[in-house]
Amino acid sequence: MRSELEYIPWKEEHKSILESFYDKNIIMLFSGGKDSSVTMDLITKAKEEFGFDFSAHTATLPNHRYTEKEKKKIISYWRKRGIEIMLHEIDHKDDALAKSENPCHSCQELRKNLLNSFLARSIEDWSRLVLIVSYSLWDIVSYSLEHLLTDTFSDPNQKMNIEKNKRFKETSQRFYPFLKMKEGYQVFRPLVKYNNDDILKVIKRENLPILSIPCRFRDFRPKRILEKYYEKMGLRFDYNQILRFAKTSLNLPEMSALTAIAKEEYLTHIF
Numbered sequence: 001m002r003s004e005l006e007y008i009p010w011k012e013e014h015k016s017i018l019e020s021f022y023d024k025n026i027i028m029l030f031s032g033g034k035d036s037s038v039t040m041d042l043i044t045k046a047k048e049e050f051g052f053d054f055s056a057h058t059a060t061l062p063n064h065r066y067t068e069k070e071k072k073k074i075i076s077y078w079r080k081r082g083i084e085i086m087l088h089e090i091d092h093k094d095d096a097l098a099k100s101e102n103p104c105h106s107c108q109e110l111r112k113n114l115l116n117s118f119l120a121r122s123i124e125d126w127s128r129l130v131l132i133v134s135y136s137l138w139d140i141v142s143y144s145l146e147h148l149l150t151d152t153f154s155d156p157n158q159k160m161n162i163e164k165n166k167r168f169k170e171t172s173q174r175f176y177p178f179l180k181m182k183e184g185y186q187v188f189r190p191l192v193k194y195n196n197d198d199i200l201k202v203i204k205r206e207n208l209p210i211l212s213i214p215c216r217f218r219d220f221r222p223k224r225i226l227e228k229y230y231e232k233m234g235l236r237f238d239y240n241q242i243l244r245f246a247k248t249s250l251n252l253p254e255m256s257a258l259t260a261i262a263k264e265e266y267l268t269h270i271f
Contacts, residue, residue, distance in 0.1 A: 026054035127184030142223035
């Protein structure tokens, strides 16, 4: 079982990746939640030690989580640590999300479109780009269960199969901590080997500010419902066991199959 999440063992495990960041254009996707706040803490510490820079970007959706008080609290904390957060305001009200069939899906699509628009405007050299995202071990455990249940019990009609295959491709690439895509850009997931309680301990130990307003749409996400079960049962997971299971039982694609996907397809439909 993996040891407690602390900076020194974490940076030793990811040393070769962090050492390669000195000449990269690093973009961190920061929500202000627990996972991204711990990632920001780790990357900020690594920034000083390994001599790279990065920018942090927040899409303020859903709106009800990002009040002026919440934004001020989080921005001021990270500013004191030398990090400026770029806020991307989305002109899409929560009422419109609430009227959609799945508010979380609509929210994710809006965030994805915003990211693609920003990258298209700002990235000139794709071989220098690094995207940092904050999926955790509990996320990929939930994806494993999702795939298991849908493969076993799903409606076999064609439309369902198309949607299931799309979702499988979307979630399968999140099992890998580091991907170097064929155009040269990279995707780094610093927390994918760590349990939720590891992450919460860092929040408490480092006294990191996080958004205090829960998302009112969170129960539309199956992984949030499953997290309540893990907490109730006091469960902890092992990354290597989950990865082996996903490869042998769920036919998780090899890394090479994912890194070969063209960036237009990957960033628009999969990332």
